[in-house]
Amino acid sequence: MAWSRKSAMFASLATALYLLGLVLRNSQLVTVAVVFLSFLTWAALRAAHADVAATGRRIDEEEDSEDAPTLASLSAMRKVSAARIFEDGEIQVTLRLQNHSPLSKILEVKDTVPEVMRIKEGANYILMELGPRRETLIEYTVECPLRGFYTLGPVSIRVQDPFGLFHNEKEIHVYDDFLVFPKTEDLKDAFVKSRVPKIFTGAVNIRQPGEGSNFYNLREYIPGDAMRKVNWKAYARSGKMMVNEFERDAVSDIIIIVDSRAVAETGPVSRNSLVYSTRAAASLAQFFLSRRDSVGLVIYGSDINSVDRDTGKKQLYVLLTKLAGAAAKGNTPLQVVTNRIMPHINKGSPIIILSPLEGDPTLINAVRDFRAREFDVTVLSPSSLEFEFDAKRLDRTGYEVLKTERDILMTEIRGLGAFVMDWEPDMLLSTALAGARGF
Numbered sequence: 001m002a003w004s005r006k007s008a009m010f011a012s013l014a015t016a017l018y019l020l021g022l023v024l025r026n027s028q029l030v031t032v033a034v035v036f037l038s039f040l041t042w043a044a045l046r047a048a049h050a051d052v053a054a055t056g057r058r059i060d061e062e063e064d065s066e067d068a069p070t071l072a073s074l075s076a077m078r079k080v081s082a083a084r085i086f087e088d089g090e091i092q093v094t095l096r097l098q099n100h101s102p103l104s105k106i107l108e109v110k111d112t113v114p115e116v117m118r119i120k121e122g123a124n125y126i127l128m129e130l131g132p133r134r135e136t137l138i139e140y141t142v143e144c145p146l147r148g149f150y151t152l153g154p155v156s157i158r159v160q161d162p163f164g165l166f167h168n169e170k171e172i173h174v175y176d177d178f179l180v181f182p183k184t185e186d187l188k189d190a191f192v193k194s195r196v197p198k199i200f201t202g203a204v205n206i207r208q209p210g211e212g213s214n215f216y217n218l219r220e221y222i223p224g225d226a227m228r229k230v231n232w233k234a235y236a237r238s239g240k241m242m243v244n245e246f247e248r249d250a251v252s253d254i255i256i257i258v259d260s261r262a263v264a265e266t267g268p269v270s271r272n273s274l275v276y277s278t279r280a281a282a283s284l285a286q287f288f289l290s291r292r293d294s295v296g297l298v299i300y301g302s303d304i305n306s307v308d309r310d311t312g313k314k315q316l317y318v319l320l321t322k323l324a325g326a327a328a329k330g331n332t333p334l335q336v337v338t339n340r341i342m343p344h345i346n347k348g349s350p351i352i353i354l355s356p357l358e359g360d361p362t363l364i365n366a367v368r369d370f371r372a373r374e375f376d377v378t379v380l381s382p383s384s385l386e387f388e389f390d391a392k393r394l395d396r397t398g399y400e401v402l403k404t405e406r407d408i409l410m411t412e413i414r415g416l417g418a419f420v421m422d423w424e425p426d427m428l429l430s431t432a433l434a435g436a437r438g439f
Contacts, residue, residue, distance in 0.1 A: 088143070095124075105159050180324060281297065347373065348374055
């Protein structure tokens with residue numbers, strides 16, 4: 001049982017009257033103070049034992065406060081509209097609160113919501129009176145602006161006595177977990193294809209003639225060509241036997257590397273390198289998998305987490321889940337990542353690196369090693385300088401100096417034959433990719 005502000009003020013007033021009565025030797029003030037203190041004591045005892053008769057239970061001295069009879073008759077259940085959503089999505093929450101006691105209760109209820117969430121509609125806090133053996137619904141909508149694993153709960157309940165002088169508190173441990181994926185951008189082209197594709201049935205087109213399903217061009221008939229390939233309309237126009245040639249189908253191995261070192265979280269919570277890198281990785285994975293490519297993922301920070309290359313919708317879910325849980329910590333250099341994954345990547349595979357390119361002296365050597373083995377390297381770099389400058393945490397002079405150093409580094413990386421793009425915060429991913437690839 002806890003004292004409310006009203007009871008504290010009431011007790012202070014009674015004490016002050018009592019002391020004033022003693023000083024002034026005024027028996028009336030002392031009598032009034034004793035009456036006030038007696039009422040306060042009676043109200044406290046009543047609040048502590050309010051529900052004993054209703055439940056038939058006794059409060060033991062050793063019994064935990066959250067099991068006190070006033071609170072034991074309350075229960076809660078929660079229902080959420082979805083267990084997985086994308087950033088900026090919404091979840092509808094319905095909390096059912098039940099009073100199993102034959103006594104009415106004045107309740108203050110708060111459903112615990114993660115700090116980064118925003119209550120869009122309704123409220124997760126309510127002050128109400130819940131009648132005997134009644135239930136009520138608390139409904140609200142939560143907007144989820146940032147990726148990650150989140151939990152709703154517990155439910156905090158405060159029961160007041162009828163006079164509002166005392167209250168008991170309890171946490172009902174009802175939890176619901178949900179997952180927020182990085183939001184994705186629809187890409188029409190990523191300008192990335194493997195130079196050494198693998199031929200598989202139902203794979204993607206690589207703009208080379210061969211057996212496939214999409215039209216590539218026309219060529220003259222060569223003895224041995226199947227008659228079903230003859231383009232009779234072209235023959236009628238030109239008088240020459242022409243055959244249709246199709247794009248060769250193939251599968252590309254795409255490796256996406258995300259820098260989740262501690263430096264990647266520099267900047268505001270909702271605008272930093274890691275936020276943009278995970279969104280870009282999710283968008284790229286979605287595009288390549290829809291193209292039936294084989295996509296693998298490497299996230300490095302305090303350690304190296306990887307997802308083996310695979311295709312299909314299941315792989316997309318695995319990649320999105322891994323990206324949702326990426327945390328900015330540690331300082332593993334890119335060279336360590338390069339040494340670990342290079343023996344397991346097929347020659348010529350495109351490698352896309354998403355990194356702020358800061359605080360890593362091994363960057364140049366790592367990219368050089370990739371290029372020495374003929375990997376197609378694309379670097380998209382969401383710069384923390386831009387985030388810090390936009391948030392006014394960096395002055396113009398400091399920004400210009402650091403920007404010059406960054407430009408020199410990127411020029412050096414380009415000199416190794418890698419495609420590099422300084423990805424500004426408000427630039428679309430498709431624009432950044434086109435700029436990096438020189439389109």
